[in-house]
Amino acid sequence: MPLESKPKVKYPINSVLSYDNMHLKQLHLISSISSHVEPRLYEEVVEMPQWKEAMRADIEALKANDTWLITELPYGKTPIGCKWVFELKFNANGKVE
Numbered sequence: 001m002p003l004e005s006k007p008k009v010k011y012p013i014n015s016v017l018s019y020d021n022m023h024l025k026q027l028h029l030i031s032s033i034s035s036h037v038e039p040r041l042y043e044e045v046v047e048m049p050q051w052k053e054a055m056r057a058d059i060e061a062l063k064a065n066d067t068w069l070i071t072e073l074p075y076g077k078t079p080i081g082c083k084w085v086f087e088l089k090f091n092a093n094g095k096v097e
Contacts, residue, residue: 039086051086
């Protein structure tokens with residue numbers, strides 16, 4: 001995009017935030033977090049052993065806590081839907097939990 005046609009931003013983020021003024025620990029945390037990619041599709045997840053293990057652990061925790069019970073659904077009723085949400089969780093030091 002040529003400089004002349006660049007969109008004007010009323011409040012550009014770089015006027016208040018810069019990596020130049022950040023403490024080294026903050027830079028390490030940002031670098032650690034931004035170097036990981038979260039899967040967007042189930043097909044991506046099932047190809048990754050660490051995500052498959054996380055799913056297995058979640059299912060086991062649900063079973064161990066008696067969170068749900070598999071049973072017959074009464075006639076005319078529809079089940080409640082659910083979905084997996086795949087997000088990385090980080091410790092305070094930037095390592096994946």
